[in-house]
Amino acid sequence: xxxxxxxxxxxxxxxxxxxxxxxxxxxxxxxxxxxxxxxxxxxxxxxxxxxxxxxxxxxxxxxxxxxxxxxxxxxxxxxxxxxxxxxxxxxxxxxxxxxxxxxxxxxxxxxxxxxxxxxxxxxxxxxxxxxxxxxxxxxxxxxxxxxxxxxxxxxxxxxxxxxxxxxxxxxxxxxxxxxxxxxxxxxxxxxxxxxxxxxxxxxxxxxxxxxxxxxxxxxxxxxxxxxxxxxxxxxxxxxxxxxxxxxxxxxxxxxxxxxxxxxxxxxxxxxxxxxxxxxxxxxxxxxxxxxxxxxxxxxxxxxxxxxxxxxxxxxxxxxxxxxxxxxxxxxxxxxxxxxxxxxxx
Amino acid sequence: xxxxxxxxxxxxxxxxxxxxxxxxxxxxxxxxxxxxxxxxxxxxxxxxxxxxxxxxxxxxxxxxxxxxxxxxxxxxxxxxxxxxxxxxxxxxxxxxxxxxxxxxxxxxxxxxxxxxxxxxxxxxxxxxxxxxxxxxxxxxxxxxxxxxxxxxxxxxxxxxxxxxxxxxxxxxxxxxxxxxxxxxxxxxxxxxxxxxxxxxxxxxxxxxxxxxxxxxxxxx
Numbered sequence: 001x002x003x004x005x006x007x008x009x010x011x012x013x014x015x016x017x018x019x020x021x022x023x024x025x026x027x028x029x030x031x032x033x034x035x036x037x038x039x040x041x042x043x044x045x046x047x048x049x050x051x052x053x054x055x056x057x058x059x060x061x062x063x064x065x066x067x068x069x070x071x072x073x074x075x076x077x078x079x080x081x082x083x084x085x086x087x088x089x090x091x092x093x094x095x096x097x098x099x100x101x102x103x104x105x106x107x108x109x110x111x112x113x114x115x116x117x118x119x120x121x122x123x124x125x126x127x128x129x130x131x132x133x134x135x136x137x138x139x140x141x142x143x144x145x146x147x148x149x150x151x152x153x154x155x156x157x158x159x160x161x162x163x164x165x166x167x168x169x170x171x172x173x174x175x176x177x178x179x180x181x182x183x184x185x186x187x188x189x190x191x192x193x194x195x196x197x198x199x200x201x202x203x204x205x206x207x208x209x210x211x212x213x214x215x216x217x218x219x220x221x222x223x224x225x226x227x228x229x230x231x232x233x234x235x236x237x238x239x240x241x242x243x244x245x246x247x248x249x250x251x252x253x254x255x256x257x258x259x260x261x262x263x264x265x266x267x268x269x270x271x272x273x274x275x276x277x278x279x280x281x282x283x284x285x286x287x288x289x290x291x292x293x294x295x296x297x298x299x300x301x302x303x304x305x306x307x308x309x310x311x312x313x314x315x316x317x318x319x320x321x322x323x324x325x326x327x328x329x330x331x332x333x334x335x336x337x338x339x340x341x342x343x344x345x
Numbered sequence: 346x347x348x349x350x351x352x353x354x355x356x357x358x359x360x361x362x363x364x365x366x367x368x369x370x371x372x373x374x375x376x377x378x379x380x381x382x383x384x385x386x387x388x389x390x391x392x393x394x395x396x397x398x399x400x401x402x403x404x405x406x407x408x409x410x411x412x413x414x415x416x417x418x419x420x421x422x423x424x425x426x427x428x429x430x431x432x433x434x435x436x437x438x439x440x441x442x443x444x445x446x447x448x449x450x451x452x453x454x455x456x457x458x459x460x461x462x463x464x465x466x467x468x469x470x471x472x473x474x475x476x477x478x479x480x481x482x483x484x485x486x487x488x489x490x491x492x493x494x495x496x497x498x499x500x501x502x503x504x505x506x507x508x509x510x511x512x513x514x515x516x517x518x519x520x521x522x523x524x525x526x527x528x529x530x531x532x533x534x535x536x537x538x539x540x541x542x543x544x545x546x547x548x549x550x551x552x553x554x555x556x557x558x559x560x561x562x563x564x565x
Contacts, residue, residue, distance in 0.1 A: 198430050201419035210405035210434045
């Protein structure tokens, strides 16, 4: 397992770097930046849902919370390094508290979904109603439905005037996504990650083995929120404004759809689903013939009906099957196909 | 069905079977001691420590191996991964790897060690579940119907494993299969209508007219 994993990692790294360098020739880096950020956001839910079995309808809550944290901190501090760290830490802490409450209360599936959904709604309503001048954190006015514009954007750490924007921002985001991808890969190989998958499979069994399932789910939930926080710290720098729309239900639903379409239980699937669907939405946004959400809805229905496991698992098994069929007697070929199939995911 | 008025003591390394008709309270009693239920009244002690109302993971952490009535395994994971996870709770990763391989050899699961558990036969899955109880070196094992729905060959293998387990651990086993009980236990506790009806050697229990009446049926 560890031998093939090493090879797979190198292949994934080469593939990732190549993609990072090739994609700007096809799509403008401005658009690519946000696709990469959405990929990271998709991965954050892909981790806690696909590997931890925690279906969270409120990933947008962490996304919005991180964005507001970044904006408020950036206005007050005037340098981006600490605000970036805070945009990771604040959602992670919030998720840890929320998670501890939910998992110690032994809430499962549906109730978990309801609570995370309601939390998102509360934050959405709250930020929308903060238009008055009394809603101020330090120098920063929350600004209600207008959001917070004009905060200090990403700079080279320690040099507040060396702004990172445009093409360099794309490369920062892409490298950050690679780092997060390999962080998740590493995490899933540690005992913590392996036991998290065990919890997804059978919570009772894992607790009968002597593991505190509640604490472990809470920790994983917080890690997922932290990744969403990093994504949104970068998003705030790309958009240069944060608005209550980040907390919207549409945003939450979209993240779930990305994961379903890309493939749950894989690391690459949610990234692919997020970037692919976001790009499609961007393309559809340039025409007025059909409604955007209608298309997203149709895609979701199609996938649930015909490809319920998502793109990546489907492609992987197609690959394996087609190789096995082409050389039914060739043992060497078959085993190599299986190995290649097994390296994915 | 609830159980009340149960006074149950188990000595170190003793093996005890619980029998009784359906609804006698065996499983409720089992759940109360394994932490899956909190008893409304009464107290549970393990090695002198009160464990009433503890969570299953806290009881398991004491070194108690638990196997529930419904197979509780991780279907999408391999046999190795299932057993490894149980071992890893009590030892570092490398030791857990060695220990897992040991258990896999001892239970003769070698050829299927990398197979996905969900694809295996019922008997094999039961054996794996017993393996992940055994790998943690428990001093007490609680097994709810380990032989349920298994072939004669699998049952024989199962009683062999349980014998080996109880060389170092005490055991409480809820079971229906009389042949199986004869092959593993000397002392049997009979539950009836939520209370202990009788506690004696397996042969005396089997020949007792009252037990035969409530449990085996009048004509058995």
